[in-house]
Amino acid sequence: xxxxxxxxxxxxxxxxxxxxxxxxxxxxxxxxxxxxxxxxxxxxxxxxxxxxxxxxxxxxxxxxxxxxxxxxxxxxxxxxxxxxxxxxxxxxxxxxxxxxxxxxxxxxxxxxxxxxxxxxxxxxxxxxxxxxxxxxxxxxxxxxxxxxxxxxxxxxxxxxxxxxxxxxxxxxxxxxxxxxxxxxxxxxxxxxxxxxxxxxxxxxxxxxxxxxxxxxxxxxxxxxxxxxxxxxxxxxxxxxxxxxxxxxxxxxxxxxxxxxxxxxxxxxxxxxxxxxxxxxxxxxxxxxxxxxxxxxxxxxxxxxxxxxxxxxxxxxxxxxxxxxxxxxxxxxxxxxxxxxxxxxxxxxxxxxxxxxxxxxxxxxxxxxxxxxxxxxxxxxxxxxxxxxxx
Numbered sequence: 419x420x421x422x423x424x425x426x427x428x429x430x431x432x433x434x435x436x437x438x439x440x441x442x443x444x445x446x447x448x449x450x451x452x453x454x455x456x457x458x459x460x461x462x463x464x465x466x467x468x469x470x471x472x473x474x475x476x477x478x479x480x481x482x483x484x485x486x487x488x489x490x491x492x493x494x495x496x497x498x499x500x501x502x503x504x505x506x507x508x509x510x511x512x513x514x515x516x517x518x519x520x521x522x523x524x525x526x527x528x529x530x531x532x533x534x535x536x537x538x539x540x541x542x543x544x545x546x547x548x549x550x551x552x553x554x555x556x557x558x559x560x561x562x563x564x565x566x567x568x569x570x571x572x573x574x575x576x577x578x579x580x581x582x583x584x585x586x587x588x589x590x591x592x593x594x595x596x597x598x599x600x601x602x603x604x605x606x607x608x609x610x611x612x613x614x615x616x617x618x619x620x621x622x623x624x625x626x627x628x629x630x631x632x633x634x635x636x637x638x639x640x641x642x643x644x645x646x647x648x649x650x651x652x653x654x655x656x657x658x659x660x661x662x663x664x665x666x667x668x669x670x671x672x673x674x675x676x677x678x679x680x681x682x683x684x685x686x687x688x689x690x691x692x693x694x695x696x697x698x699x700x701x702x703x704x705x706x707x708x709x710x711x712x713x714x715x716x717x718x719x720x721x722x723x724x725x726x727x728x729x730x731x732x733x734x735x736x737x738x739x740x741x742x743x744x745x746x747x748x749x750x751x752x753x754x755x756x757x758x759x760x761x762x763x764x765x766x767x768x769x770x771x772x773x774x775x776x777x778x779x780x781x782x783x784x785x786x787x788x789x790x791x792x793x794x795x796x797x798x799x800x801x802x803x804x805x806x807x808x
C-alpha cells in the first residue's frame with residue numbers, strides 16, 4: 419500500500435498500533451484484578467469507564483494543542499507516557515496499580531487526536547480525496563493493536579503474571595523517538611468543514627438534525643463496542659475460562675473489527691456513508707444477540723468476529739463525518755469526535771456494569787444488540803453525503 423511509504427503516515431499508523439497494543443492490556447488486566455481483588459461487575463465497569471473517560475475528556479484539549487503547536491510532541495509523548503505509566507501499573511499492587519493504569523490512559527488521549535487528524539489530512543491532500551481510505555488504514559492499525567494486545571497480554575499474564583506484560587510496554591520507548599523524528603515540522607491547519615445538504619433550504623435546521631443523528635449513532639456504536647470488549651471477557655472469566663481464552667476471544671473481535679473498518683473505508687470513498695452505517699450497525703445486532711445462544715460452542719468465535727466486523731465498519735465513517743461537521747482545526751475536530759466516541763461508550767459501560775449485576779449477562783448482550791440497531795436507524799437522519807470534486 420503506497421500510503422505507508424509516506425513517513426508521516428507510517429509513523430502515526432505504527433504509533434496507533436503500539437498505543438492500542440498497550441490499551442488492549444486493560445482488557446485482560448482488569449478481569450484478572452477483579453478476581454484477585456474481589457471486584458464486582460459494577461466496580462469493574464466503573465474502573466473501565468474512568469480509564470476511558472479520563473483520556474476522552476482531555477482529547478479536545480490535546481487536539482487544540484495539536485492545531486496550535488503541531489502533532490509531533492503529542493503523538494510521540496502520548497506513546498512514551500502510556501508506556502511509562504502502564505509499566506508502573508504492572509509493578510505496583512492493588513488500587514495503587516489501578517490508579518497508575520488510569521493515568522496511563524492520558525497517553526492515549528494525547529496520541530489519538532494528533533494521529534487521526536494527521537491521517538485524515540494526508541488523505542484529503544490526495545487528488546481523489548481518499549480521506550476515508552487513509553483514515554481507515556490508520557484505525558486499522560489501532561484495531562490490529564487491540565487484536566494483538568489482549569492475545570499477547572493473556573499469554574504473558576498466564577505465564578508470568580502482571581510483570582510479564584512489561585515486555586509489551588518496552589515497545590513504547592523506541593517508537594516514541596521515531597514518531598518525534600518523523601513528524602518534525604508537521605503542522606495542521608483548519609481543514610475541518612461543516613457538512614451542508616444542498617437539497618434543503620433550511621440548512622441550519624438540517625445541520626442540527628444531522629448533528630443529533632451523529633450523536634446518537636456515535637454513542638450507539640461506541641456503547642455497543644465497549645460493552646463487548648469489557649464484559650465478554652468477564653462473562654467468560656465467570657464461566658471458568660482462562661485468560662488465554664477470553665484474551666483470544668477479544669482478539670477475534672478486534673480482528674473482525676479491523677476487516678470491517680478497512681472494508682468501510684473503501685466503500686465510504688465510493689458510496690453514501692449513511693447507508694454504510696445503517697447496514698453495518700443494523701446487521702451487528704444479529705450476532706450480538708446470538709452470543710448467549712452459542713456461549714459454550716465454537717460458533718461463538720464466528721459470532722464475535724461478525725459483531726466486530728459490522729461494528730468496526732461504522733467506526734471510521736463516524737469519525738470522518740464528525741471531523742467534517744465540527745468547525746475549527748482538524749486536531750480539535752478529531753479530539754472532539756474521538757473524545758465523544760470514547761466517553762459515551764465509557765458512560766454506557768458504567769451503566770451496563772450495574773445492569774450486569776442485576777440482570778446477568780444474557781440480557782445485557784440482548785440490550786447491546788438493540789442499542790446497535792437504534793444507532794443504525796439514526797443514520798437515516800444524517801444529511802446526504804457530499805463528495806468533493808477531484
